[in-house]
Amino acid sequence: MSGSEPLLRVEGLEKYYESESDFIDRLLGRQKEVKAVDGVSFEINEGETLGLVGESGCGKSSIGRSVLRLREPTAGSVYFKGQDITTLSDSELRDLRKEMQIIFQNPQSSLNPRLTVNDIIGEALDIHGIEGGVSRDARIKELLERVGLNASHANRYPHEFSGGQLQRIGIARALAVDPGFIVCDEPVSALDVSVQAQILNLLEDLQDELGIAYLFIAHDLSVVEHIADQIAVMYLGKIAEIGTPEELFAPPQHPYTEALLSAIPEPDPLWEGDRILLEGSVPSPIDPPSGCKFHTRCPRVIPPSDYEFEQEEWRAVMSLRHRAREADIAVETFDAEGAELTAALREELDLPSALSDPEAEQVVQEALRSVADEAFADAERLLSETFETPCTTDEPVLRRTDAGRVACHLFDPAYENGASDGTAAGDGPTTSDGTSAGSAPSGGD
Template sequence: MSQAKDQPNQLLLEVKGLKKYFPFKQGMFSKQVGYVRAVDGLDFVVHRGETLGIVGESGCGKSTTGQMILQLLDATEGEILFEGKDLTKLSPEEIRKMRKDMQIIFQDPFASLNPRMKVEDIIAEPLKIHGMYKGAELKAKVIELLEVVGLGEHHLSRHPHEFSGGQRQRIGIARALALRPKLIVCDEPVSALDVSIQSQILNLLKKLQADYGLTYIFIAHGLPAVKHISDRIAVMYLGKIVELADRDALFANPRHPYTEALLSAVPIPDPTKRKERMLLEGDLPSPANPPKGCSFHTRCPYATDLCSQTPPPLQEIAEGHTVACHFPLGT
């Protein structure tokens, strides 16, 4: 599906020990009493031309990870190497220049578009900021971008409220594509859309990836969308990656109990068939007070005393398949 399979050693992004802790305060005098560990030590790589899916429940740190990669949020700790350069150590001016290579597609296609601006101005804005086109050439480029995402010149003078949700997301994609970036973070880009529109947007993203050699980080909480577009999938739980594997291997042979639970919740399209569902006990623990040992042990049906005492390392159990579990499934 992507160039990554043909060029497995061409790294575009490398994340090492990435953390984001948000301080929180309580009491009359707003005294700091602790930290919310939104992201608690991530290590992964992204190859050129591939799509890395990141999936997990709401609040697991997916979107925070994407925002740190784009330097929309400062990391508490860790390294983010983009083409060998550590983004966490660059100056604001250096980051501004790097933004041409890194863009984002937001979850809400209405909130992410300025309601006072016309479509022409929305898409032209990044091109103007970076001084890439002017006058008639700028307008021609905007029209080209609209046509690439399935819209047309007659949409130029309209405002975001005049479009459907799917059309607004196409405008957001055109804006992200304007600077010909190398990496696009797709932050739940289809979760706010009707199911019938989701597949259209996913197919558009796949086509653009093939046409322009794009690299995606695709963030979602639903596994069907992630399966449709991703080459590899990272499963996050409470700020950490608990399993990372090739898409087909993950769906065919999940090795972490949390991944197994997520897969069991995916509905089967055939109403005549039934499958066993793995129901998780209890609620997602607070990232301000994560459990000791394995972060998943409070909800895991296979947990032992070891799980409640010692955090499992993320280790490779098969080629390209890593899992953070003391007792991986199938062993």
């Protein structure tokens, strides 16, 4: 490994799964792929921590497992100490596992209930032929003490321990082989808050003493805020923003990071805004939105420059468009018709009684009439053809800013003057992490 080579370098990692499509789809060869990880790149230096954060289903655990090749990546490279481990044979990979370990989310289910602690930790030593005889027992006792347990615990079974103690055993098992890198896959999310802090402190102390690097996966920004040297925020298989904690929190740049930060129960003192409630849930990775995958929920989605929208009005129009596309408006449940029905729909969709721009208002009225007739496709087509925004047509790429890197058109000079500036994101410079600035096909969501 050269002096400048990071311990771990991940380039363009992809992990796709086959979806569980129904019988007809399989018969017609229409089986779709779930893009759990869709072109992710990052680096981790020796003794440092990268925190990987996002909601459930954003692909963060798939990254953790793909990096260790517990699941085979679909594409991309994973360089550990300069060597691409995606090309290693099974036996070469077995040798490497000494250096790359994992701590699981649920210590209860990750420890064999029929083995004593001595056997659980000893198993890791045996697999790699590290210690035998008396020194084996001494090593296990030393590991137990190192993680804050008693050496006498070696002869007990998992059911005799609390959740926090079990996670300490899981950490001891990972440490047994002296790894230089550990994937911590949500190691504290199954624990009580008071125990979480103890486990985080333990992991930090171990890093200071042993120089281990961590890929620390969490769904909550507050968990990684103090432990991480860098934080990557993920949304639907892609990195939305990456930077140091200081860069990310003061202030957050990507609208998704902003929403995640505002959701922390006791927000960071640097956070001065109101709580941002995101609409809906994370879309399915089987059929993700075009352009920016966050556009179906983004509070700052870019309005078309040909119309005068208030930001909240525009968000409501985008939500109408998205729900029309999904045919997700139960028109039959409204006990009304004509103007009354349109008014009820406006209320349901958070649309004001009249938009600020009279021309935009005309278009929305026509779309609402189509929705009232359950002609959802017509409504969606009208809205997407009339109101153009790069957020639905061009996929943003990570660009360096004054504070980290962010994948959002709001930070793309091509769109500085609004949505119809005309230059696609793909014409911008290539990002420093090597991802190309490609454009997604235009069209509906």
